[in-house]
Amino acid sequence: xxxxxxxxxxxxxxxxxxxxxxxxxxxxxxxxxxxxxxxxxxxxxxxxxxxxxxxxxxxxxxxxxxxxxxxxxxxxxxxxxxxxxxxxxxxxxxxxxxxxxxxxxxxxxxxxxxxxxxxxxxxxxxxxxxxxxxxxxxxxxxxxxxxxxxxxxxxxxxxxxxxxxxxxxxxxxxxxxxxxxxxxxxxxxxxxxxxxxxxxxxxxxxxxxxxxxxxxxxxxxxxxxxxxxxxxxxxxxxxxxxxxxxxxxxxxxxxxxxxxxxxxxxxxxxxxxxxxxxxxxxxxxxx
Numbered sequence: 001x002x003x004x005x006x007x008x009x010x011x012x013x014x015x016x017x018x019x020x021x022x023x024x025x026x027x028x029x030x031x032x033x034x035x036x037x038x039x040x041x042x043x044x045x046x047x048x049x050x051x052x053x054x055x056x057x058x059x060x061x062x063x064x065x066x067x068x069x070x071x072x073x074x075x076x077x078x079x080x081x082x083x084x085x086x087x088x089x090x091x092x093x094x095x096x097x098x099x100x101x102x103x104x105x106x107x108x109x110x111x112x113x114x115x116x117x118x119x120x121x122x123x124x125x126x127x128x129x130x131x132x133x134x135x136x137x138x139x140x141x142x143x144x145x146x147x148x149x150x151x152x153x154x155x156x157x158x159x160x161x162x163x164x165x166x167x168x169x170x171x172x173x174x175x176x177x178x179x180x181x182x183x184x185x186x187x188x189x190x191x192x193x194x195x196x197x198x199x200x201x202x203x204x205x206x207x208x209x210x211x212x213x214x215x216x217x218x219x220x221x222x223x224x225x226x227x228x229x230x231x232x233x234x235x236x237x238x239x240x241x242x243x244x245x246x247x248x249x250x251x252x253x254x255x256x257x258x259x260x261x262x263x264x265x266x267x268x269x270x271x272x273x274x275x276x277x278x279x280x281x282x283x284x285x286x287x
Contacts (some may be wrong), residue, residue, distance in 0.1 A: 052235035053188040055181050059228045064213030065178040073176070074151050076209055077133035080115070080140075085172050086202050090272040093244050094118045094171065094200055098274060101196060106166035109190065111183075112173035113147070114138035131158075156182035163192045170199045175214040175222070176206075180229045188233050191281045197224050197236075200276040202218075219273065226277040240278040246271035 069076065099120045102108065106125055110117075113130040115137040130147035132138045138147040156179050168187045176278075177183055187197050201222070207215060214222060223241060230236045 014233050022030060025245065034092045053185050054234045055185050055232055056234055057181075059225070059232050060178075060211070060213055061180055063209060066212050067178070067209055068212075069208035070217075072151065073153055073209065076206075080134050080136040085114075085204055087272045090202055091118055093274045094235050094276070095120050097198070097200070097242065098169075098202045098230055099123065101198065101278065107164065107192075109160070109165045110141075110144070111168060111187070112152070112176070113138060113141060113144070113169075113171070117141050117143035118171060119143050127194075142271050152183055153178045156186055158186045158190055160190050162189055164190050166192055166195050168195070168197045170197075172201050172204065174199050174201055174226060174229075175210040178211055181232045184229050184236075185233045188235050188281065193281055195281045197230075197279045199229075200274070201226070202272040202274060205271065219275070223275055223277065230279045235281060237278045237281075242274070242276040242278065244274040246273060 004068040095118050098118060102119070102123070102125070104123050104125065107127045108119075108125055108129070110128060110130045113132045114134075117128075119125070119128070125143075125144050128143050130138050130141055131150060132147065132149060133149060135147070135149050138144060138149070141147070150158075153176070168191060175181065184197075191197065203219065205214070213225060217225065223243075227239045227241070230239045
């Protein structure tokens with residue numbers, strides 16, 4: 001089993017400027033070796049309006065942020081889970097969405113990532129940085145150039161310079177955020193002007209670690225909840241919602257007695273519905 005090295009190497013001059021942070025250790029995903037990052041300014045950042053990225057209002061109540069399992073998430077995710085959390089249909093839909101919306105040679109931040117990548121294999125990106133809670137899982141992800149470990153429910157600040165990424169992704173994990181307003185504000189900060197934030201999810205979750213506002217909701221209310229997360233941050237535009245629900249054939253198949261018993265035993269979940277909420281930084285030029 002892989003383990004986190006105890007003595008991080010000093011910052012190396014070859015590390016891209018936009019990925020140098022203030023106080024983090026950024027791991028190279030290829031060999032799982034940490035690199036100490038130096039504080040620097042990204043000279044390519046454009047000046048934002050002073051109000052952009054500010055939190056306008058809280059979406060969740062204190063009760064809505066609670067979880068059945070209140071122990072720290074770092075403990076829950078302390079050991080790797082090399083499993084797939086959604087079915088092939090969901091993954092195919094998400095990969096096609098990324099193929100359409102993510103430009104080749106762009107810089108991508110994959111928030112709350114895992115050992116699986118949903119990026120299209122044939123597309124080359126300039127840099128993909130992953131974030132998560134389990135370093136063993138992140139080290140297995142074939143598309144990550146670097147990754148860092150951080151509990152966003154304990155600290156929302158991303159140790160990355162302003163305007164570092166063309167795109168930020170969050171796949172089947174938004175339901176676990178207890179401070180989504182602050183996380184979405186940080187995403188706005190690290191996005192380049194015109195950058196895109198894609199949040200995708202289905203109906204699966206670790207029930208005890210999802211916030212009560214999510215577990216007590218419906219499919220419709222969960223989509224609206226993510227929309228409100230975006231709307232709580234100054235600078236994002238009107239969100240775009242993408243849905244792909246199981247077809248009539250899949251619905252009939254799920255009604256069969258055999259499948260009903262299998263689902264009751266937890267051995268079959270049926271086809272996963274697909275939801276994505278897509279937002280662009282409002283500061284962008286349209287041709």
